[in-house]
Amino acid sequence: MDLKSSERTDALRRELRALIADEAPKIPLRNGTRVVEDPAHWEAWKKWSARLYEKKFVGRSWPVEFGGVADNTPMDEFVVASELARSRVPTLLYFATYAAHAIINYGTQRQKEYFLPRTRNSEIVWCQLFSEPGGGSDLAALKTRAQRDGDVYRINGQKVWNTQAQMAGYGFLLARTSPDGSKHAGITAFLINMRQLGVTVRPIREITGTEDFNEVLFADAEIPVENRIGEEGEGWKIATSTLAKERINTAAYGVATRNSMDDLIAAARKVKAERGLPDGVRHRLASLHAECEISNLLGLVIATREASGKPRLSDPPVAKMFFSNTNLAVATMALELLGEQGLYQESDPGAIERGRWPDMFLYARAYTIAGGSSEIVRNILSERVLGMPRD
Numbered sequence: 554m555d556l557k558s559s560e561r562t563d564a565l566r567r568e569l570r571a572l573i574a575d576e577a578p579k580i581p582l583r584n585g586t587r588v589v590e591d592p593a594h595w596e597a598w599k600k601w602s603a604r605l606y607e608k609k610f611v612g613r614s615w616p617v618e619f620g621g622v623a624d625n626t627p628m629d630e631f632v633v634a635s636e637l638a639r640s641r642v643p644t645l646l647y648f649a650t651y652a653a654h655a656i657i658n659y660g661t662q663r664q665k666e667y668f669l670p671r672t673r674n675s676e677i678v679w680c681q682l683f684s685e686p687g688g689g690s691d692l693a694a695l696k697t698r699a700q701r702d703g704d705v706y707r708i709n710g711q712k713v714w715n716t717q718a719q720m721a722g723y724g725f726l727l728a729r730t731s732p733d734g735s736k737h738a739g740i741t742a743f744l745i746n747m748r749q750l751g752v753t754v755r756p757i758r759e760i761t762g763t764e765d766f767n768e769v770l771f772a773d774a775e776i777p778v779e780n781r782i783g784e785e786g787e788g789w790k791i792a793t794s795t796l797a798k799e800r801i802n803t804a805a806y807g808v809a810t811r812n813s814m815d816d817l818i819a820a821a822r823k824v825k826a827e828r829g830l831p832d833g834v835r836h837r838l839a840s841l842h843a844e845c846e847i848s849n850l851l852g853l854v855i856a857t858r859e860a861s862g863k864p865r866l867s868d869p870p871v872a873k874m875f876f877s878n879t880n881l882a883v884a885t886m887a888l889e890l891l892g893e894q895g896l897y898q899e900s901d902p903g904a905i906e907r908g909r910w911p912d913m914f915l916y917a918r919a920y921t922i923a924g925g926s927s928e929i930v931r932n933i934l935s936e937r938v939l940g941m942p943r944d
Contacts, residue, residue, distance in 0.1 A: 562632045569610055569636050576604060577642040581907065595720060598643050599675035606673040611645055615657060619669045631856030634805035641812060649679040649717075652725035654795045655742060659783040668723075668744065680721035680747065682712045682769060683792065692727070693736040693789065697771065699728035699743065704778050706730075706743065708751070708771040714923075718767040719754050721747050726776075727792055730785045740788035744780040751775065761915045762898065806876045807849035813883050813913065814845040817890070820905075824890055837886060844879045851875055867938040870930045877920040877927060884914035 578597040605611045606620060610633050615621030622629070637644040653672050656664050671677040688694040697710025708728055718724065724745045731739030747754065751774030756764035783791050821838060824830060851872040858864050887910045888895045898908045921927050935941040 562628060565629060565632050566636055568608075569633060570640065572604070572608060572610070573637075573640045573642050577601065577640070580643050582641050582643065592720070599678065601643055602645055602678075603673065603675040605645065606675075612650075612653070612673060615653070615669065616665075619657075619665065620673050627859035628856050631805065631852065631859075635808040635852070638805050638808035639812065649681075649721075651681055651795045652679045652723070652744065655725060655782050655791050656744075658794065659742070659787070659791050661779070663779065664744070664782070677722045678717070678720065680715050680718040680724045680767075682715055682718075682724040682726040682745070684712060684714045686711060686713050686768075692792070693740070695727060695729060695740065697726075697728045699730045699741055699776070701730070701778075705775040706778065706781070708743075708745070708774040708776060710771050712769045712771075713757075713766075715754075715767045715769050716765050718747065718769055719756050719764070723747060724769070727788045737789045739786055740792075741785045742782040742788040742791045743776050744782065745774065745776050749774060759915075761912055805852055806880075807845070807852040807872070810876060810880045810883060811845045811849050813880070813887075814842055816906075816909075817883055817887050818842070820887060821890060834890065841879070841883055841886060844875075845883070848872070848876045848879050867934060870925070870933050870938075873924060874927055874930045874934075877917070880920055881914075881917040884910065884917045888914055 578594070578601050580594045580597060581591075602611075609620065609622055612620055613622045613625040613630055613633070617623050634644070653669060656668055660668075668677060672679070683692055683695070685695050685697065687696070695710075697708065697712065699706040699708050706728075708726070710728065712726075715724070724747050726743040726745045727740055728743060729739050730741040733739060745752070747769075751772050753770040753772070755768045755770070757766045757768060758764050759766060782788075818838060821830065821834065851868070855864070855868045855872060858868060891905065891910060894905060895910050897905065898911060925933070936943055
């Protein structure tokens with residue numbers, strides 16, 4: 554396996570770095586999946602998103618007629634995702650691309666012609682409407698109903714943990730069209746207008762003090778049949794195949810953790826100069842630094858295996874679990890090292906870096922749950938990869 558860069562990837566990095574230097578918006582970067590917290594920054598982010606599509610740095614795997622790149626490779630996508638993370642600039646909502654992948658692979662020609670160009674130019678921003686209050690990590694347990702009524706479906710139910718839904722124009726929705734058969738059957742995928750009657754979005758204030766998550770309620774919300782993706786009952790297949798398309802973005806998470814590790818080392822040097830370091834800190838920093846490098850390399854391994862056409866089922870869950878645990882460990886050590894001042898929130902006088910460390914610590918917990926809790930991920934690895942018996 555060749556983990557070295559090439560002339561092609563080096564040129565791609567240089568082109569993207571030039572665009573970042575010239576045009577990246579000056580939007581405060583937040584931890585986690587949040588790209589925009591202040592609504593005043595929303596238009597700047599949309600313009601930046603459209604520019605990344607226009608210059609073909611993102612959406613590279615799309616069909617050429619809709620803006621994709623003919624000779625795109627998974628390694629190209631990894632280079633872009635990791636470079637955006639390394640440069641600490643706003644990127645796309647990675648889950649917002651799920652709808653595009655679903656439309657490309659399962660949508661009608663009309664859906665492709667209408668939604669794909671509007672996604673690229675940021676006229677339409679997507680949210681994901683999968684999780685439900687009673688489902689936890691069990692997506693197939695969803696209960697939101699979609700009942701056919703002539704040329705429309707009537708949607709009733711509730712979704713939760715929907716990032717940026719309060720700003721999205723359309724949602725990629727999974728709803729149950731049939732109660733029969735296994736819980737994986739009877740699920741259908743839809744595209745729903747978030748501004749229409751019957752759709753209520755309620756922001757959720759989190760422990761971080763921000764409101765990037767939402768709950769979404771549906772009360773006889775109508776979806777035209779033409780906005781169904783695929784056939785009835787194909788929702789589970791569409792969702793799982795679409796999520797698999799986003800392994801490359803997940804692989805780039807290790808880069809963001811390495812950024813935080815660099816910041817932690819800089820903070821440690823400052824503490825050392827001011828009051829000296831406690832015993833054992835250097836050893837812990839070295840150990841964490843090694844773990845961050847491993848997390849970054851796991852992402853690179855995913856990209857190279859994808860590029861060679863030999864992906865492994867175990868790679869994404871291993872990388873996800875390793876990243877989320879390492880990310881939490883970095884944030885935890887930062888708070889321990891900085892002491893009382895490290896706990897100051899953004900609004901507190903004397904807060905370090907706009908309160909980034911307590912914000913990172915609180916959000917790091919979310920990473921161990923979002924996308925499948927660490928416990929669920931361990932079960933997946935033990936049962937589906939190692940072949941161990943179920944409990």
